[in-house]
Amino acid sequence: MSAAPGAPAGGPVDLRSDTVTRPTAGMRRAMAEAEVGDDVYGEDPTVNALEEEVAGLLGHEAGLFCPSGSMTNMLGVRTLVGPGQELLCDSLAHVVRAELGGHAALAGVTTRTWAAPAGLLDAEVPLAMAVPRAGPYLVSTTAIAVENTHNFGGGTVQPIAELQALRVATAAAGIAVHLDGARLWNAHVATGIPLDEYGALADTVSVCLSKGLGAPVGSVVVGDAERIAAARVWRKRYGAGMRQVGVLAAAGSYALAHHLAGLAGDHARAKRLAEAVAGADERWCDPAAVETNIVALEVPPGAPAAPQLAAEASAAGVLVSVLGPRRMRLVTHLDVDDAGVDRACEVLAGLVAGAR
Ligand SMILES: Cc1ncc(COP(=O)(O)O)c(C=O)c1O
Numbered sequence: 001m002s003a004a005p006g007a008p009a010g011g012p013v014d015l016r017s018d019t020v021t022r023p024t025a026g027m028r029r030a031m032a033e034a035e036v037g038d039d040v041y042g043e044d045p046t047v048n049a050l051e052e053e054v055a056g057l058l059g060h061e062a063g064l065f066c067p068s069g070s071m072t073n074m075l076g077v078r079t080l081v082g083p084g085q086e087l088l089c090d091s092l093a094h095v096v097r098a099e100l101g102g103h104a105a106l107a108g109v110t111t112r113t114w115a116a117p118a119g120l121l122d123a124e125v126p127l128a129m130a131v132p133r134a135g136p137y138l139v140s141t142t143a144i145a146v147e148n149t150h151n152f153g154g155g156t157v158q159p160i161a162e163l164q165a166l167r168v169a170t171a172a173a174g175i176a177v178h179l180d181g182a183r184l185w186n187a188h189v190a191t192g193i194p195l196d197e198y199g200a201l202a203d204t205v206s207v208c209l210s211k212g213l214g215a216p217v218g219s220v221v222v223g224d225a226e227r228i229a230a231a232r233v234w235r236k237r238y239g240a241g242m243r244q245v246g247v248l249a250a251a252g253s254y255a256l257a258h259h260l261a262g263l264a265g266d267h268a269r270a271k272r273l274a275e276a277v278a279g280a281d282e283r284w285c286d287p288a289a290v291e292t293n294i295v296a297l298e299v300p301p302g303a304p305a306a307p308q309l310a311a312e313a314s315a316a317g318v319l320v321s322v323l324g325p326r327r328m329r330l331v332t333h334l335d336v337d338d339a340g341v342d343r344a345c346e347v348l349a350g351l352v353a354g355a356r
Pocket residue numbers: 067068069070071073094095147149150151180182183208210219
């Protein structure tokens with residue numbers, strides 16, 4: 001069976017992101033046939049079922065379906081952190097780098113960051129920075145955000161022992177934890193650790209259906225019933241009260257039922273890409289560090305800058321992301337099959353060898 005069911009035939013191999021997938025024929029059918037109602041009235045049965053399903057998978061009381069992971073992160077965090085209070089996160093975290101300041105602009109949240117190579121969590125670092133209930137002198141830390149897997153870190157899976165240590169110490173200190181689990185599915189498939197074991201280590205968890213799972217849109221934030229009720233109010237206030245949106249939630253439910261196990265194949269294909277690149281020049285990446293579906297590439301000194309290499313790859317039919325002058329990213333997903341990876345390996349290994 002082809003692993004690229006939604007990709008247009010004959011197109012480039014698109015490794016820019018796992019968000020570029022097209023809904024499969026089966027997913028489109030599920031969307032077309034979804035039972036719907038007005039979700040602002042709480043009457044869309046397909047949305048309600050998805051929210052319940054995701055909350056159940058993560059071991060939380062309630063869930064809220066939203067258009068994006070940025071929104072579920074913002075809603076989760078704002079139920080934990082008040083205006084003028086502090087969220088700690090690592091300096092590569094999506095919440096602080098790629099949500100366009102939304103936490104500050106819309107919720108008055110202040111952030112302080114720590115440096116984490118590859119985004120890897122060492123619980124002692126944020127715990128040493130945290131200042132809960134700081135009185136009138138310092139900003140009070142009310143939550144810590146963790147990203148699993150870590151996007152800009154290169155698909156890093158957070159060690160469960162560090163997440164557990166963070167949970168125990170923050171609970172004792174009265175500090176909440178938000179988990180940006182946009183790709184928690186990948187961590188779950190890579191480690192075999194149950195989703196509810198990860199879920200138990202945070203007060204709010206945001207997960208995306210529109211990344212590796214292949215839905216066209218949609219994220220869910222889970223937490224206790226009170227927090228999710230508050231998040232529902234804020235979602236409407238942000239203008240994202242949606243109506244017969246079961247047509248989108250159906251894609252998410254379909255993705256969970258049909259595409260979760262397939263993430264293991266994405267991980268294997270990412271490893272193959274890393275091995276091909278490192279085989280041409282080992283300075284670019286360490287295949288052993290590739291745990292999930294993301295490969296971070298560092299362009300070594302002497303090679304042309306990342307934008308030029310990306311343009312050359314594109315001309316040869318392989319699309320990659322440029323994350324900095326000397327940093328590139330490859331992401332495998334539902335619309336890249338083994339044949340696509342073979343092609344990408346050949347093109348990228350040739351480019352890397354030529355750039356030595
Ligand atoms: C780790 C992480 N969190 C959150 C998001 C935000 O998701 P969205 O693009 O749906 O807003 C992304 C998007 O790529 C992500 O990688």
